[in-house]
Amino acid sequence: xxxxxxxxxxxxxxxxxxxxxxxxxxxxxxxxxxxxxxxxxxxxxxxxxxxxxxxxxxxxxxxxxxxxxxxxxxxxxxxxxxxxxxxxxxxxxxxxxxxxxxxxxxxxxxxxxxxxxxxxxxxxxxxxxxxxxxxxxxxxxxxxxxxxxxxxxxxxxxxxxxxxxxxxxxxxxxxxxxxxxxxxxxxxxxxxxxxxxxxxxxxxxxxxxxxxxxxxxxxxxxxxxxxxxxxxxxxxxxxxxxxxxxxxxxxxxxxxxxxxxxxxxxx
Numbered sequence: 001x002x003x004x005x006x007x008x009x010x011x012x013x014x015x016x017x018x019x020x021x022x023x024x025x026x027x028x029x030x031x032x033x034x035x036x037x038x039x040x041x042x043x044x045x046x047x048x049x050x051x052x053x054x055x056x057x058x059x060x061x062x063x064x065x066x067x068x069x070x071x072x073x074x075x076x077x078x079x080x081x082x083x084x085x086x087x088x089x090x091x092x093x094x095x096x097x098x099x100x101x102x103x104x105x106x107x108x109x110x111x112x113x114x115x116x117x118x119x120x121x122x123x124x125x126x127x128x129x130x131x132x133x134x135x136x137x138x139x140x141x142x143x144x145x146x147x148x149x150x151x152x153x154x155x156x157x158x159x160x161x162x163x164x165x166x167x168x169x170x171x172x173x174x175x176x177x178x179x180x181x182x183x184x185x186x187x188x189x190x191x192x193x194x195x196x197x198x199x200x201x202x203x204x205x206x207x208x209x210x211x212x213x214x215x216x217x218x219x220x221x222x223x224x225x226x227x228x229x230x231x232x233x234x235x236x237x238x239x240x241x242x243x244x245x246x247x248x249x250x251x252x253x254x255x256x257x258x259x260x261x262x263x264x265x266x267x
Contacts, residue, residue, distance in 0.1 A: 005245035031259035071198035072149035087147035098189035111148035155184035196224035
């Protein structure tokens with residue numbers, strides 16, 4: 001437990017405060033509201049793109065700010081507007097895709113933008129990745145014709161940890177490679193862009209040091225943020241690498257683990 005009241009709370013969403021059924025509990029919403037009422041800053045730090053954030057903004061009554069796309073986008077939850085974006089340049093996307101196709105021809109690609117996304121026909125669309133939310137299929141060079149906030153590479157059967165390790169060796173000099181799910185889905189941002197880099201920049205703008213930050217997470221894409229923050233918590237359902245690096249653990253996402261800590265920090 002931190003010895004002083006934190007100035008900023010940074011929390012991941014899916015698997016951390018979002019429950020397995022896709023909801024945020026009333027207890028967690030109430031705990032998050034305590035943060036801003038106490039005068040601290042609440043930052044949602046997520047791999048989600050902005051187009052996935054409306055329901056979260058609504059669920060938390062538009063409290064706080066969000067860092068989306070693993071650090072590539074700063075997003076205002078109060079107004080639901082993109083404030084800043086860090087893009088992967090088109091030529092870097094093209095070279096990254098070319099190298100990864102050489103690693104495994106089963107990989108299929110998609111590119112996230114601040115205002116939508118495009119995907120190859122073979123890409124496996126999840127429940128959020130629907131044309132109604134701004135996505136459209138593309139062929140050939142169009143996939144790499146525009147800079148994006150995140151490059152996605154999906155493999156239908158690969159182990160995510162093994163796939164991420166191979167990809168980092170192949171393209172780690174071009175982009176930052178991570179993953180945040182139990183399936184073979186790689187998430188790549190511009191080189192050096194992580195949840196930690198974006199959070200550190202935000203904190204510097206507000207005169208906040210890492211020592212005054214408490215962070216929560218559950219997956220490998222949270223590791224940079226969790227190691228940067230002065231105090232870090234992994235939920236009990238977290239990836240083993242997360243549980244090995246955090247300073248504390250708390251209950252599972254389905255058991256309001258983050259809320260339990262916030263209730264103690266902001267009584």
